[in-house]
Amino acid sequence: MRKIIIAGNWKMNKTNAEAVAFAKELRDKIGKIEKTGIVVCPNYIALAPVNSILKETCAGVGAQDLYWESSGAFTGQVSAEMIESSGSEYVIIGHSERRQYFGETDETVNKKIKRTLTTCCLTPIVCVGETLEQREQGEMKEVIKTQITEGLLGLSSTQMERIVIAYEPVWAIGTGVTASKEQAEEVHLYIRELLKEKFDEQIAEATPILYGGSAKPTNIKELLEQPNIDGGLIGGASLKVDSFVEMIEIAEQMFRG
Numbered sequence: 001m002r003k004i005i006i007a008g009n010w011k012m013n014k015t016n017a018e019a020v021a022f023a024k025e026l027r028d029k030i031g032k033i034e035k036t037g038i039v040v041c042p043n044y045i046a047l048a049p050v051n052s053i054l055k056e057t058c059a060g061v062g063a064q065d066l067y068w069e070s071s072g073a074f075t076g077q078v079s080a081e082m083i084e085s086s087g088s089e090y091v092i093i094g095h096s097e098r099r100q101y102f103g104e105t106d107e108t109v110n111k112k113i114k115r116t117l118t119t120c121c122l123t124p125i126v127c128v129g130e131t132l133e134q135r136e137q138g139e140m141k142e143v144i145k146t147q148i149t150e151g152l153l154g155l156s157s158t159q160m161e162r163i164v165i166a167y168e169p170v171w172a173i174g175t176g177v178t179a180s181k182e183q184a185e186e187v188h189l190y191i192r193e194l195l196k197e198k199f200d201e202q203i204a205e206a207t208p209i210l211y212g213g214s215a216k217p218t219n220i221k222e223l224l225e226q227p228n229i230d231g232g233l234i235g236g237a238s239l240k241v242d243s244f245v246e247m248i249e250i251a252e253q254m255f256r257g
Protein backbone atom coordinates (compact mmCIF):
# COMPACT_ATOMS: atom_id res chain seq x y z
CA MET A 1 0.00 0.00 0.00
CA ARG A 2 1.25 3.49 -0.80
CA LYS A 3 2.35 5.42 2.25
CA ILE A 4 1.02 8.92 2.87
CA ILE A 5 3.51 11.75 2.30
CA ILE A 6 3.07 15.24 3.71
CA ALA A 7 5.46 17.60 1.93
CA GLY A 8 5.89 21.31 2.60
CA ASN A 9 6.92 23.60 -0.25
CA TRP A 10 8.16 26.77 1.43
CA LYS A 11 8.56 28.57 -1.90
CA MET A 12 10.50 31.85 -1.48
CA ASN A 13 9.93 32.12 2.25
CA LYS A 14 12.12 32.00 5.37
CA THR A 15 15.59 33.33 5.99
CA ASN A 16 18.16 30.78 7.17
CA ALA A 17 17.50 31.71 10.80
CA GLU A 18 13.77 31.17 10.32
CA ALA A 19 14.32 27.91 8.46
CA VAL A 20 16.59 26.62 11.21
CA ALA A 21 14.10 27.60 13.92
CA PHE A 22 11.32 25.77 12.02
CA ALA A 23 13.47 22.66 11.54
CA LYS A 24 14.35 22.50 15.24
CA GLU A 25 10.72 22.79 16.27
CA LEU A 26 9.69 20.20 13.69
CA ARG A 27 12.40 17.80 14.89
CA ASP A 28 11.07 18.10 18.43
CA LYS A 29 7.48 17.43 17.39
CA ILE A 30 7.75 14.46 15.04
CA GLY A 31 9.53 12.02 17.33
CA LYS A 32 6.52 9.70 17.41
CA ILE A 33 5.70 9.77 13.68
CA GLU A 34 6.46 6.38 12.17
CA LYS A 35 4.23 5.75 9.20
CA THR A 36 3.89 9.05 7.38
CA GLY A 37 6.51 10.37 4.99
CA ILE A 38 7.53 13.94 5.83
CA VAL A 39 9.37 16.29 3.47
CA VAL A 40 10.24 19.98 3.73
CA CYS A 41 11.44 21.98 0.73
CA PRO A 42 13.27 25.18 1.72
CA ASN A 43 15.07 27.55 -0.64
CA TYR A 44 18.49 26.40 -1.92
CA ILE A 45 20.63 28.17 0.65
CA ALA A 46 18.65 26.79 3.57
CA LEU A 47 19.00 23.18 2.37
CA ALA A 48 22.25 22.39 4.17
CA PRO A 49 21.34 23.92 7.55
CA VAL A 50 17.87 22.36 7.52
CA ASN A 51 19.36 18.99 6.58
CA SER A 52 21.85 19.14 9.41
CA ILE A 53 19.00 19.57 11.90
CA LEU A 54 16.63 16.98 10.42
CA LYS A 55 19.21 14.32 9.55
CA GLU A 56 18.50 12.13 12.59
CA THR A 57 14.72 12.35 12.10
CA CYS A 58 12.23 10.66 9.80
CA ALA A 59 11.78 13.89 7.82
CA GLY A 60 13.42 14.32 4.41
CA VAL A 61 14.48 17.57 2.77
CA GLY A 62 13.97 18.61 -0.84
CA ALA A 63 14.88 21.43 -3.19
CA GLN A 64 12.26 23.35 -5.18
CA ASP A 65 13.96 23.08 -8.58
CA LEU A 66 17.27 22.19 -10.22
CA TYR A 67 19.15 22.64 -13.47
CA TRP A 68 19.77 19.79 -15.89
CA GLU A 69 23.55 20.21 -16.22
CA SER A 70 25.99 18.90 -13.61
CA SER A 71 28.28 21.93 -13.50
CA GLY A 72 29.63 24.71 -15.69
CA ALA A 73 28.99 28.28 -16.76
CA PHE A 74 25.30 28.53 -15.83
CA THR A 75 25.22 31.47 -13.45
CA GLY A 76 22.60 31.15 -10.77
CA GLN A 77 21.77 27.50 -11.41
CA VAL A 78 22.02 24.55 -9.03
CA SER A 79 22.57 20.93 -10.12
CA ALA A 80 21.15 17.65 -8.86
CA GLU A 81 24.56 16.68 -7.50
CA MET A 82 24.78 19.93 -5.52
CA ILE A 83 21.34 19.36 -4.04
CA GLU A 84 22.26 15.82 -3.13
CA SER A 85 25.49 17.03 -1.53
CA SER A 86 23.42 19.17 0.86
CA GLY A 87 21.99 15.94 2.29
CA SER A 88 18.67 16.37 0.49
CA GLU A 89 16.64 13.44 -0.81
CA TYR A 90 13.96 15.12 -2.91
CA VAL A 91 13.55 17.75 -5.60
CA ILE A 92 10.36 19.39 -6.86
CA ILE A 93 10.29 19.59 -10.66
CA GLY A 94 7.82 21.46 -12.86
CA HIS A 95 5.97 23.45 -10.22
CA SER A 96 3.34 25.65 -11.87
CA GLU A 97 5.07 28.78 -10.56
CA ARG A 98 8.20 27.71 -12.45
CA ARG A 99 6.05 27.10 -15.53
CA GLN A 100 4.20 30.41 -15.13
CA TYR A 101 7.03 32.80 -14.21
CA PHE A 102 10.28 31.14 -15.28
CA GLY A 103 9.60 29.54 -18.63
CA GLU A 104 9.47 25.92 -17.49
CA THR A 105 8.06 23.65 -20.19
CA ASP A 106 7.28 19.95 -20.39
CA GLU A 107 10.54 19.60 -22.28
CA THR A 108 12.66 21.21 -19.54
CA VAL A 109 10.73 19.23 -16.94
CA ASN A 110 11.68 16.07 -18.81
CA LYS A 111 15.36 17.08 -19.00
CA LYS A 112 15.42 17.82 -15.29
CA ILE A 113 13.78 14.51 -14.38
CA LYS A 114 16.17 12.53 -16.57
CA ARG A 115 19.23 14.28 -15.19
CA THR A 116 18.07 13.69 -11.64
CA LEU A 117 17.40 10.01 -12.22
CA THR A 118 20.65 9.34 -14.01
CA THR A 119 23.07 11.29 -11.86
CA CYS A 120 21.92 10.90 -8.30
CA CYS A 121 19.54 9.33 -5.81
CA LEU A 122 17.14 12.26 -5.39
CA THR A 123 13.42 11.55 -5.66
CA PRO A 124 11.73 13.91 -8.13
CA ILE A 125 8.33 15.29 -7.08
CA VAL A 126 6.90 16.08 -10.50
CA CYS A 127 4.10 18.67 -10.57
CA VAL A 128 1.24 18.81 -13.05
CA GLY A 129 -1.97 20.83 -13.07
CA GLU A 130 -4.33 22.87 -15.19
CA THR A 131 -5.23 26.56 -15.02
CA LEU A 132 -8.76 27.77 -14.33
CA GLU A 133 -9.18 28.79 -17.94
CA GLN A 134 -8.13 25.35 -19.16
CA ARG A 135 -10.55 23.68 -16.73
CA GLU A 136 -13.41 25.96 -17.74
CA GLN A 137 -12.77 25.23 -21.40
CA GLY A 138 -12.95 21.51 -20.77
CA GLU A 139 -9.25 21.01 -21.46
CA MET A 140 -8.22 19.68 -18.07
CA LYS A 141 -7.64 16.06 -19.14
CA GLU A 142 -5.79 17.05 -22.28
CA VAL A 143 -3.47 19.36 -20.31
CA ILE A 144 -2.73 16.73 -17.68
CA LYS A 145 -2.18 14.09 -20.34
CA THR A 146 0.31 16.27 -22.20
CA GLN A 147 2.19 17.18 -19.02
CA ILE A 148 2.42 13.53 -17.98
CA THR A 149 3.26 12.21 -21.45
CA GLU A 150 5.85 14.86 -22.33
CA GLY A 151 7.23 15.28 -18.83
CA LEU A 152 7.83 11.55 -18.36
CA LEU A 153 8.88 10.93 -21.96
CA GLY A 154 11.47 8.21 -22.42
CA LEU A 155 11.59 7.08 -18.80
CA SER A 156 12.01 3.39 -18.09
CA SER A 157 9.77 1.58 -15.60
CA THR A 158 12.70 1.35 -13.20
CA GLN A 159 13.16 5.12 -13.39
CA MET A 160 9.43 5.70 -12.96
CA GLU A 161 9.51 3.72 -9.72
CA ARG A 162 11.51 6.57 -8.19
CA ILE A 163 9.01 9.31 -9.03
CA VAL A 164 6.37 11.03 -6.96
CA ILE A 165 3.67 12.98 -8.84
CA ALA A 166 1.91 16.04 -7.43
CA TYR A 167 -1.40 17.20 -8.90
CA GLU A 168 -1.65 20.93 -8.24
CA PRO A 169 -4.54 22.66 -9.99
CA VAL A 170 -3.19 26.16 -10.63
CA TRP A 171 -6.54 27.75 -9.66
CA ALA A 172 -6.26 26.23 -6.19
CA ILE A 173 -2.70 27.32 -5.41
CA GLY A 174 -2.52 30.09 -2.85
CA THR A 175 -6.11 31.09 -3.56
CA GLY A 176 -7.82 29.51 -0.56
CA VAL A 177 -10.00 27.61 -3.05
CA THR A 178 -9.23 23.92 -2.63
CA ALA A 179 -10.28 21.42 -5.26
CA SER A 180 -13.16 19.45 -3.77
CA LYS A 181 -12.26 15.92 -2.80
CA GLU A 182 -14.26 14.69 -5.78
CA GLN A 183 -12.49 17.03 -8.21
CA ALA A 184 -9.08 16.04 -6.87
CA GLU A 185 -9.86 12.32 -6.80
CA GLU A 186 -11.10 12.43 -10.40
CA VAL A 187 -7.78 13.81 -11.62
CA HIS A 188 -5.67 11.54 -9.41
CA LEU A 189 -7.50 8.53 -10.79
CA TYR A 190 -7.01 9.87 -14.30
CA ILE A 191 -3.26 10.28 -13.71
CA ARG A 192 -3.09 6.70 -12.46
CA GLU A 193 -4.87 5.54 -15.63
CA LEU A 194 -2.34 7.46 -17.74
CA LEU A 195 0.52 5.82 -15.85
CA LYS A 196 -1.05 2.43 -16.45
CA GLU A 197 -1.27 3.13 -20.18
CA LYS A 198 2.24 4.53 -20.37
CA PHE A 199 3.95 2.04 -18.05
CA ASP A 200 1.94 -0.76 -16.43
CA GLU A 201 -0.55 -1.47 -13.69
CA GLN A 202 2.10 -2.15 -11.08
CA ILE A 203 3.78 1.23 -11.65
CA ALA A 204 0.42 2.99 -11.71
CA GLU A 205 -0.55 1.43 -8.40
CA ALA A 206 2.80 2.07 -6.75
CA THR A 207 3.29 5.73 -7.73
CA PRO A 208 2.46 8.18 -4.92
CA ILE A 209 0.25 11.02 -6.21
CA LEU A 210 0.09 14.02 -3.87
CA TYR A 211 -2.48 16.81 -3.99
CA GLY A 212 -1.48 20.47 -3.74
CA GLY A 213 -3.55 23.66 -3.72
CA SER A 214 -4.82 25.31 -0.53
CA ALA A 215 -4.54 22.07 1.43
CA LYS A 216 -4.67 22.75 5.16
CA PRO A 217 -5.48 21.05 8.48
CA THR A 218 -9.23 21.52 7.97
CA ASN A 219 -9.42 19.79 4.59
CA ILE A 220 -6.49 17.38 4.51
CA LYS A 221 -8.44 14.50 6.08
CA GLU A 222 -11.17 14.39 3.46
CA LEU A 223 -8.57 14.64 0.71
CA LEU A 224 -6.50 11.80 2.17
CA GLU A 225 -9.62 9.66 2.49
CA GLN A 226 -9.78 9.45 -1.30
CA PRO A 227 -8.29 6.19 -2.56
CA ASN A 228 -5.99 7.82 -5.11
CA ILE A 229 -4.74 10.75 -3.03
CA ASP A 230 -1.53 9.73 -1.29
CA GLY A 231 -0.57 12.91 0.48
CA GLY A 232 -0.21 16.65 0.14
CA LEU A 233 2.27 19.10 -1.32
CA ILE A 234 1.49 22.05 0.87
CA GLY A 235 2.46 25.69 0.47
CA GLY A 236 0.98 28.28 2.82
CA ALA A 237 -0.12 25.86 5.55
CA SER A 238 3.35 24.29 5.70
CA LEU A 239 5.02 27.53 6.77
CA LYS A 240 3.86 27.32 10.39
CA VAL A 241 5.14 24.32 12.33
CA ASP A 242 1.84 23.84 14.15
CA SER A 243 -0.35 23.54 11.07
CA PHE A 244 2.26 21.42 9.26
CA VAL A 245 2.54 19.03 12.21
CA GLU A 246 -1.25 18.95 12.57
CA MET A 247 -1.51 17.66 8.99
CA ILE A 248 1.23 15.09 9.63
CA GLU A 249 -0.61 13.86 12.72
CA ILE A 250 -3.89 13.58 10.80
CA ALA A 251 -2.09 11.55 8.12
CA GLU A 252 -0.46 9.35 10.74
CA GLN A 253 -3.86 8.41 12.15
CA MET A 254 -5.06 7.52 8.66
CA PHE A 255 -2.19 5.16 8.00
CA ARG A 256 -3.16 2.69 5.30
CA GLY A 257 -2.00 -0.66 6.65
Ligand code: 13P
Pocket residue numbers: 009095168172173174175176212213214215233234235236237
Ligand atom coordinates in the same frame (compact mmCIF):
# COMPACT_ATOMS: atom_id res chain seq x y z
P1 13P B 1 -0.75 26.48 -1.32
O1 13P B 1 -0.88 25.33 -0.35
O2 13P B 1 -0.24 27.73 -0.67
O3 13P B 1 -1.98 26.67 -2.11
O4 13P B 1 0.41 26.07 -2.36
C1 13P B 1 0.38 24.83 -2.94
C2 13P B 1 1.64 24.62 -3.68
O5 13P B 1 1.89 25.29 -4.68
C3 13P B 1 2.59 23.62 -3.17
O6 13P B 1 3.60 23.36 -4.08
